[in-house]
Amino acid sequence: MKFGVVVFPGTWSDRDCGWVIDHVLGHELTYLWHKDSDLKGCDCVILPGGFAYGDYLRTGAIARFAPVMDRVGEFADRGGLVWGICNGFQVLCEAGLLPGALIRNASLEFRCEWTHLSVERTDIPYTSRCQEREVLRVPIAHGEGSYFADPATLSRMEQRGQVVFRYCDAEGRVLPSANPNGSLHNIAGIVNARGNVLGMMPHPERCSEAELGGTDGIKLFQSVAESAIKVLVS
């Protein structure tokens, strides 16, 4: 399984994702430079966290035009796995690969803290290792992670089950009090209709080793790795 981690100017979770893929998961890793014009045969492309182009104007607004994003778009259209984490999620929305947008946290403050996520889809490559409604403990670190989509889009997404993660409490109850940023419907992560493009604000790469406070994140990486193998055998 070969993971490609995209590096924009201002990206900073690239090496954290790389570390997990390489040292913890033990799979093949390559970095994709924003100016690159091919994906070097990756099976899964990760758009990691950071402040690409400083997040100036709007998060992800400028990054989406990087040359590598054309390839990422084509790759997604062909059903390739594209995984946006934090800033990567914002880039995917700006690029139109995922619906909606991420706006300023309701608190107007940056928030770096642990959250609980209720897993609502386990039939996609990113969560195959999780149980339906399983509660994952994963940290967030963002100032603009409040998910927004217009009412029509939102209800279409809900009907199609495109919401993969919702902020919840430790018992898995999806409550306003468990919502760290004002996201509509407590949305923490969504997938496209086809199920191959995932965007999430929380940082699984920050909780894939016990010494960092939790290991729930590694499940997502393992799911992806496993899914690729499935694809190969089937």
Added chain:
Amino acid sequence: MSIKSVDERRLREVALTPDEYRVIVEQLKRAPNEVELGMLGVLWSEHCSYKSSKALLRRLPSTGPGVLQGPGENAGAVDIGEGWAAVFKIESHNHPSAIEPYQGAATGVGGIIRDVIAMGARPVALLDSLRFGPLPDSSHHFDGVVAGIGGYGNCIGIPTVGGEVYFEDCYANNPLVNAMCVGLVRKDQLMRARAEGTGNSLLLVGADTGRDGIHGASFASLELDENSSERRPAVQVGNPFLEKCLLEACMDLAHTDAVVAIQDLGAAGLTSAVAECAGRVQGAGSRIDVALVPRRERGMTSYDVMLSESQERMLVVVRRGREREVESIFEAWDLTSAVIGEVTDDGHLTVLDGDDEVARVPVRLLTEGAPMRRLVGFAPEPPYGLEVEELPPLADPGATLLQLMASPNLSSKRGVFRRYDHMVGDSTVIPPGGDAAMLRVKGTRLGLAVTTDCNARYCHLDPHLGAQLAVAEAARNIIATGARPLAVTDCLNFANPDRPEVYWELEEAVAGLAYACRTLELPVVSGNVSLYNDSSGDSPIYPTPVVGMVGVIDDYARRLGAGLRAEGDFVLLIGSSHNDLGGSEYLKVVHGHVAGRPPSLDLTREKAVNRVITSAAQSGYLHSAHDCAEGGMLVALAECCLLGGIGVRCPALRPEPPLRLDAAFFGESPSRYIVSVASRAMPEMQSLARRHNVELSLLGLAGGDLIEFEGQMKLSLAELRDAWEVMVT
């Protein structure tokens, strides 16, 4: 040559005294031109020349077995083992933050990061030591500064893992913003910012140069007054995104041998960067052409260019002929760079503007020419004393605990550090919230512990003792994590040293730092001085010598948290308690006094206690450790419970006379820790304590969700947490 040749107003503009001007004329054997005057003005400012403090700073111990780089470079460096060096420095950005809290704090963070980059190290952690006036009046400063620190650190992707926040009246108009950066580099790749090699090129990279903060350095050396507003353009807007690109590009430089040195541009901009680089090499000089400097604005004079303090710029000394190689690395990151001059061997800094020579000054005159100021200090009236005996006895420990936990200086700072990304880098193995934070060194088992500490109220009551207590507390915070303290960086925040009582405080504090660091064998490898922290009219700040410290643990798997870990553990107090209520939070919050003598500190005893904790930690007896600081034993115990989410049941506390009950609960005797151990480890703990002849007392048993001293107090962790987290809205 007489002073008349330049008018006094002009001298005041460049913050030079008539005497200093005379020295300049003597040395140059002519009157300096405008550009030269400006350059000398900034470099001779207190901020750059340390003319009021240099003599004192020599007293600080700066050598030791592990020291790889002491003061004099952009940051200090110590050996942490396995071929790694920790590079670190703390710096103040008080004056800019007073005027524009967000940008002042943000550019402070940006500046200290560049110092670490210049050593060839990758910055891995930030800490912020903050002082404000009381809320809500000072919330404009508080909110802006916290937002600014997060705004820069979060964007550039370096975790902010520690710091402090204190609120005292004396900081109302003089908030203190000290930022510390810690970096890692392979020992053999540590760089020094020395302009070696005549003919090598000077490459300027990063932001275009604008009219930012001209005279910022001089400005940082003046008291704020009504017409500070005219100097306000000195405030700058930072660009963390640009600095992130600069950071990565500089890391890429490490892969080539085309680079001789990297020097950041900070206060006094190009002038100081070029002069310092040359100044570090005997006989070296530099020739630069301001016409080659990329500019942001039209119509800038060579004076503007030499004095501009535009952020996010670096000066790189490149081997002659290798310029393209280096430029292409910067181009990959879309950074503009330009060769602006070269290293010479004439010992002069020569500035050209195209074909005209606009300045030519001996490097030594710029970097070491400033006449040191001989200031006098004398002790002020000793702050009003305290008759402990006259304090009413402690009525209700529980109520008092709630009151203290909710006091701004003791309440949880989670509301602050959750606004900072403290996890990026996947290395934070002890997050903020306990004592020191810890970062693992990837690829090794090493853990790097970092902290900043200073109780300025102690320093106000007794600067010599207060400074010692700051060093001791920082060390305790490191040791509480199981790590071994290695070295110190300090930031001396003081008022106007021309006031004898202030200079006395400075002398005393430095002497206290020196004594404690020497005794605890902690070299001071870097630091910073910020004077004139008193806007005219109101009271000067407390003397605030902030201590930043790093330590190391050989295997971070053995690190300790502050929170209780297991029900049924024995909770112990290590170290002895005395009637140390002077300068305590209890005295201020409950009785409304800032008075008395700070807790007395016996460094031999301190070492003994530290030895007990360290060997107990190494032997794996300890499940948790937390030092007792402000608020004393009971506040520390409450923190252990809240951080661990486990209560504690204790028998009534019956201190032996003359120890008072209030002092036993809330006194701030140093050299004390609260630890938790499995019952079976008790015998070893006792013998260990006996061997070092250190007091060990069993406080109680971990368990439940109450904190209780039988018959004296009983609180649920829930109500305690509500009180403690008042500031977490």
Added chain:
Amino acid sequence: MIRAKVIVTPKPVVNDPQGLTVKQGLASLGFREVSDVRVGKYIEVNLETSSEHEARERVEAMCRQLLANHVIEDFRFDIEPERKRR
């Protein structure tokens, strides 16, 4: 040389926490008459071109592609030939 003044505002359906906070801030300063505040962006773009018509088209394109996100924002702009240089 033409200057375009672009104004980008959050769509009415998008909640605007910043606007709310500003409103509260103003109220606490005694500006109780303030009934509503919306916070958006103001972007000044200088173009090296002489044709107002062309500038209009280009700026329109800039807004659609980059300056505004149609999911959450509306935009409008004025064009004016610039007089004094900065």
Added chain:
Amino acid sequence: MIRAKVIVTPKPVVNDPQGLTVKQGLASLGFREVSDVRVGKYIEVNLETSSEHEARERVEAMCRQLLANHVIEDFRFDIEPERKRR
């Protein structure tokens, strides 16, 4: 009911990282004719008052006290009696 449209811009001499980055972004999108970009804030304030004159004074005060950071920003505003409510 009066609506004030406030525009807050970084002072000309002050560094505007956002503007610089947006300019580069536009250039890479092929908008090479863009010579300069400055990014500021647009704030719409609705006031429950009828006197334009009074509104003018109040908004001026709001800008000085809260809406603009006089250290690094300039502001200007228009006042208009509002027609349709949002």
